């Protein structure tokens with residue numbers, strides 16, 4: 001009987017250990033983007049959750065900051081910034097990929113761009 005309890009205790013502590021180490025690898029970062037509208041928000045959030053190591057992405061329209069939860073053992077902040085730049089948006093110090101930016105609809109272009117329409 002005691003032996004069985006010991007086995008259960010060992011199994012439970014292994015399980016808790018796995019959970020704790022999984023959480024240790026989780027981090028959150030805020031990245032300033034050049035998003036303009038709700039379409040940009042959707043585009044960035046939906047594409048970023050498919051990036052390697054990304055758990056969650058939420059863009060705040062008032063600040064244009066995207067908060068990304070990610071696994072530190074799978075990716076890093078620069079990968080995340082590059083992922084956003086690849087979509088056509090500035091990400092902190094990383095400028096938007098020009099080809100991807102070109103393909104954005106007029107409402108998603110930067111306000112100082114002559115091709116920008118709306119808002």
Ligand SMILES: [Cu+2]
Pocket residue numbers: 035036037038039040041107108109
């Ligand atoms: Cu947009």
